[in-house]
Amino acid sequence: MTRITRGFHGRRRPDVDPARVPPGQYVTQDFPVLSAGPTPHGSLDGWSFTIRGQVDQPHTWTWDEFQALPHETVTRDIHCVTKWSKLDTVWTGVSLDTLLDGVETSAEYVTAFSDGGYTTNLPLEDLTGGRAWIAFAYDDEPLHPEHGGPARLLVPHLYFWKSAKWVRGLELQLEDEPGFWEGYGYHNYGDPWREQRYAGD
């Protein structure tokens, strides 16, 4: 049962289309930073991106090889489980469709893994169909380390903790396994439009 809060009127924003804001979210112009530990600062020389696990053989790209792949620039709304949403964010990266092209697998699940030990789990299907990228630029600038640079996963249709910062690869799996925040009570799937913030939502 929802209770009325005495004296609360709220401040609806006339400049924001409510249809673009998932339940319980508010729109911010800032770009807040949320990370569980220190920001890693690695060199691009040592960077690689790997797809491994349930595959015939692992696929690995160095930074230069990765940069040679076709790029896409996309404009998307992003939604953080801590309640902020940011509209019309502009990212450049490599589509997961490009990276997964030619990867033979029977896996249905993915664990994305990152520098610093962060992980998050997703259905493989959610990374395909033009819905996910490995992004290395934000607003036409190299992605800042605080926001996950040199490269982060971008899966804007799920809460933003699924868009792993400092991503270094994908582990393709037959079974679903909870990632970092999923193991601390956050929702396994995380659809902002169904307000799947925490386990049981």
Place this chain on the structure above:
Amino acid sequence: MNWQPGTVLELIEQTARTKSIVFDVPGWSRHRAGQHVDVRLTAEDGYQAQRSYSIASAPEDRHIELTVERIDDGEVSPFLADELLPGDEIELRGPIGGYFAWEEAPGTPVFLVGGGSGIVPLRAMLRHHRATASTVPLRLLYSARSLDDVIYRDELTADAAGDVRLTLTRRQPAGWTGYGRRVDRELAADVCWPAAERPLVYVCGPTGFVEAVAGALVSLGHDAARIRTERFGPTGGETP
């Protein structure tokens, strides 16, 4: 996790910008120090706003306490800080999180570093440490702009609070013997346990503050995996 009504028992002015709100929440599940709670406000026409706040009280405390910093152009914090009265009810849901949390157990020393209102979850850990009479060595370093900006000032500056060090970055009172600058590598080295003792570190504050402190600790040889952080605000925000 369901929404639960919480009744405001008391409002405590902490600083010119922060207020503590003490709630009675019947049937509340015990939290761990450092966890947070979601707050939901509902207008008469059904419009709702939600925000997350760190819990300021220890698990041992009788009531749930939140401490809210008023953000002038904010939608929720000015309401909580200025409009709420004892007896009002708002909805809460939690506890949430679990990584930025500390539970008393034998182990390595604990180092807490807070900037501005980033003190809130660390204050819950400090109270938990005291309530359990823990023998785990604990130290808290708190950076604020001036003594007037120190939240929980009486509690943190009490004679017995030998485990608390303050640094006042903008203005220090006459005769101030504490630190008077931003937390840099040298200050962190001065207060934190040596890296060789493998302390567990919790850093909370605005993004710029957390980046600087966590970076300083990593450069001093601390294991990044033992530094837990909670940031708020945008990139390059003001440092307390």
